[in-house]
Amino acid sequence: MDFTFTEAQDDLSGLTRDLLADWTGKNTPDGTGFDRSLWSSLARAGLLEAALPAPIGGGFGLLEQCSVLIEIGRTVAPTPYLTSVAVAASAIAAFGDDAQRQRWAAPVAQGDLTFAVALATEDDRFTATPAPTGWQVSGSHSAVPGGAFADAFLIEAHTADGPLLFVLDRDTPGLRSTEQQVVDGADAALVELDAVSVDVANVLGAPGDGGAGWARRRATVAACAYQLGVVERALELTAEYALTRKQFDKPIGSFQAVRQRLADAYLDVDAVRLTLWHAAWRESQGLPAEADVATAKFWAAEAGHRVAHTMVHVHASIGIFLEYPVHRYFLAAKRTEFLFGAATEQLRALADALSAGART
Template identity: 80%
Template sequence: MDFTLTEAQHDLGGLARTVLTDWTTKNAPDATGYDRELWSALARAGLLEAALPAPVGGGFDLLEQCSVLIEIGRTVAPAPYLTSVAVAAAAIAQFGSREQRTRWATPVAAGTATFAVALSTEDDRFAAERTDTGWRIHGSHSAVPAGAFADTFLVEAATAEGPLLLVLDRATDGLRVTGQHVVDGSDAALLELDAMVDDTAVLGAPGDGSARWVHRRATIAACAYQLGVVERGLELTSEYALTRKQFDKPIGTFQAVRQRLADAYLDVEAVRLSLWQAAWRESEGIPADAEVATAKFWAADAGHRVAHTMVHVHASIGIFLEYPVHRYFTAAKRTEFLFGAATEQLRTLADALTTAPRL
């Protein structure tokens, strides 16, 4: 594969860095995970629309979305691009009808709506049964990212025919949303469902592969975001090691600190390499289950190590809530477990290597 970034990736990534850096120099993020003005600014810059497939957006797709997500991770900006654009709107553009794209994806591209995504896990899942008039959905899902403020929810439900994707507006009868505080803020929510929906809420068909597609895209998006987090976190830590002195010497001159930073650099590059390999294969339509699991393993395992390196090199100041490194530490720790932690990825990788045909 060719790891060279495309012109569109460079342009969108550079534009995202400009917009996000400008915002973060003027604003202190709160704990809500969402800033409406920033979301509107990203929309005005074309960053929400450009990386969505036609006819919803500008015709770009996964690789360009990853470039934007890296920049969001670098600033830990309160912009729900991962759930709203890279997963939900992209899935609606891929599997939805024209009416569904107009109703749900177009407002995201315009910056007037946001999405949360609730995908099945071992502990959290919904079930759906077909009825004469549509589907009855029930179950619960905790700590849904962006759920506290999302206008709409993309949820996965288990059916007798296979997994099913549904789109639910926040005002859906039988949907209860309870905000939750997690390690890096209060954007998550507990979803409790006992609702009846008609077929207009169904995305694709049960067992058609759309749910697996969404799982892969969500996992790759999390890896891209994590790359931005750990990349910038390491930069801040290296800068601190050059300026913080002990015994009249920068602590970065001490062998133990140099080795710790060198290990962190290798970890960041491993996250980068595995991310782009998985994203490229997925974007080319090449089987990528093993590569996606590998990328998320590195994002989780290496992300854990780099996060703790940030704190250990900074010492006590690294965990002060008012100090910027704390935001990168908590973001890295949360993303470590998002859409499957390291052990789960190793299980997925083992299954992919033993059952899937390889190219």
């Protein structure tokens, strides 16, 4: 295992940080979760296509995507890179045919298309049954990230032979998308499908071929990378505040209780970093990674929760002011805590993965 960043990772993360720092210095997110001008800027800079497989993109992959996502998390920038590039376009590149790659993945690389991703949960799922020209899909998902503005949807549906991935246009007959208000904005949507007929041209792979599991692992790793950026910056903001805010003529960072909270947060951030790169490396090498991905997401959820609360507690009342940037990191960390499975769900997934390994 080698955690040394590649030259591409360094270049992409540096370019992303410069571009997003410039954008956030001039703009304030409006709660929609999407800024089209920023998305276009990322495309012009080559950041959308760089981490997609050739010939669609630059031939890089998951590790480079994680480096970009960390920088997006550090600024909480309103861009659907996670769903559109790291999950949807990458899944289409991996499991789609040439026609599907040109129709769906190439426009993402050029900044002309955005995706929302609806993966099955315990409470939200779609089912698919065979139809004369393909499949008939029904079901609902209560809060699909990016669903309020996405041009297309990558949907996981369960069939009699296993899970299957479908790609649907926003204007697909029978698809209803209703904007939902979530903790940090209004980008999510209730997505409902009522016996929607889906042509075979909109199906990725075959039932049970591993595509849905691949997409779930990639989505979970991507969420961990984004969360790492969020908590890294949250800790930096908190440490800076502890050095400058004074009580009794002393920086509050000199008080033992505050130092202990910051030290614990530092360890939590390091745990998120270590488990993320461990899981991302194994997944990028095609090695069994279910247990590693679950471990990484457990830390992203549990540590993200603790770091977010430490940030607000140290900042005290100013930490909840909407005019102060800290609250955006708190909300981002809390939402990502539950994205693609919270801590308890990840422990269950880890137990299943370890049990499966013990049986083989």
